[in-house]
Amino acid sequence: xxxxxxxxxxxxxxxxxxxxxxxxxxxxxxxxxxxxxxxxxxxxxxxxxxxxxxxxxxxxxxxxxxxxxxxxxxxxxxxxxxxxxxxxxxxxxxxxxxxxxxxxxxxxxxxxxxxxxxxxxxxxxxxxxxxxxxxxxxxxxxxxxxxxxxxxxxxxxxxxxxxxxxxxxxxxxxxxxxxxxxxxxxxxxxxxxxxxxxxxxxxxxxxxxxxxxxx
Amino acid sequence: xxxxxxxxxxxxxxxxxxxxxxxxxxxxxxxxxxxxxxxxxxxxxxxxxxxxxxxxxxxxxxxxxxxxxxxxxxxxxxxxxxxxxxxxxxxxxxxxxxxxxxxxxxxxx
Numbered sequence: 001x002x003x004x005x006x007x008x009x010x011x012x013x014x015x016x017x018x019x020x021x022x023x024x025x026x027x028x029x030x031x032x033x034x035x036x037x038x039x040x041x042x043x044x045x046x047x048x049x050x051x052x053x054x055x056x057x058x059x060x061x062x063x064x065x066x067x068x069x070x071x072x073x074x075x076x077x078x079x080x081x082x083x084x085x086x087x088x089x090x091x092x093x094x095x096x097x098x099x100x101x102x103x104x105x106x107x108x109x110x111x112x113x114x115x116x117x118x119x120x121x122x123x124x125x126x127x128x129x130x131x132x133x134x135x136x137x138x139x140x141x142x143x144x145x146x147x148x149x150x151x152x153x154x155x156x157x158x159x160x161x162x163x164x165x166x167x168x169x170x171x172x173x174x175x176x177x178x179x180x181x182x183x184x185x186x187x188x189x190x191x192x193x194x195x196x197x198x199x200x201x202x203x204x205x206x207x208x209x210x211x212x213x214x215x
Numbered sequence: 216x217x218x219x220x221x222x223x224x225x226x227x228x229x230x231x232x233x234x235x236x237x238x239x240x241x242x243x244x245x246x247x248x249x250x251x252x253x254x255x256x257x258x259x260x261x262x263x264x265x266x267x268x269x270x271x272x273x274x275x276x277x278x279x280x281x282x283x284x285x286x287x288x289x290x291x292x293x294x295x296x297x298x299x300x301x302x303x304x305x306x307x308x309x310x311x312x313x314x315x316x317x318x319x320x321x322x323x324x
Contacts, residue, residue, distance in 0.1 A: 030242065031240075
């Protein structure tokens with residue numbers, strides 16, 4: 001009976017010890033957290049981010065001088081680093097998009113302008129025979145638009161098929177984002193319309209006599 | 216006890232004094248001492264918590280777990296009636312001692 005009593009006593013001591021230690025642990029952790037919170041808050045209020053690193057180090061060392069503090073970085077810094085790859089990707093996509101658009105517009109403009117210069121005599125003849133300038137205008141714009149519509153159609157199909165490969169470099173939208181797939185073709189067509197409008201306008205304002213003499 | 220070393224046994228007096236204002240958790244006590252001393256005394260954990268244990272064992276303070284101002288669980292310390300008497304006594308003793316020391320220091324050469 002004595003040893004049972006003894007055993008109970010041992011258990012009691014063991015568990016009590018455990019509880020006391022656990023409570024002390026919690027108490028000290030509370031103290032530490034309060035201390036850190038206070039210092040961080042004070043540091044944030046009065047120190048610019050650069051000098052703040054020293055404040056943090058001093059705070060940590062004030063609690064435990066042995067604790068290494070290898071590096072201190074601001075949240076802004078860490079965020080910038082963590083998204084630098086995505087940023088570069090987006091920059092590239094963002095740069096390639098307009099470049100492609102400009103190239104396409106130059107293509108449309110060049111095509112319509114070329115066909116205008118190649119058919120100057122023909123246009124002059126038609127105007128001399130009484131063709132309406134608006135019809136000439138419409139014809140050239142129509143020509144530019146036809147090419148653009150065909151191009152946009154092909155591009156739509158291609159992008160729909162290859163969009164998956166772009167998924168990793170896009171952020172915030174899906175590769176087959178419905179808005180992009182409706183608005184962008186419209187913008188392209190509109191831009192193509194403008195690009196073909198200039199040569200078309202020139203064609204419609206041609207002086208028939210000069211156009212007939214044009215070689 | 217960083218900046219200025221407290222005399223042996225003075226910490227207990229300060230803790231009792233601070234607790235006589237209101238029940239407080241350990242961190243609050245160290246903050247209050249630092250604040251009330253005009254940043255001269257900085258009490259670190261290594262001396263505060265043993266002191267609190269000592270006071271508790273002597274029955275001058277008691278502790279209980281409560282929810283802190285920022286909704287955390289914290290152990291609050293509170294003065295017992297015995298502690299209040301002890302504070303009054305230590306205070307008298309301190310005034311006696313400090314007055315004596317001051318008198319010695321202020322004797323004109």
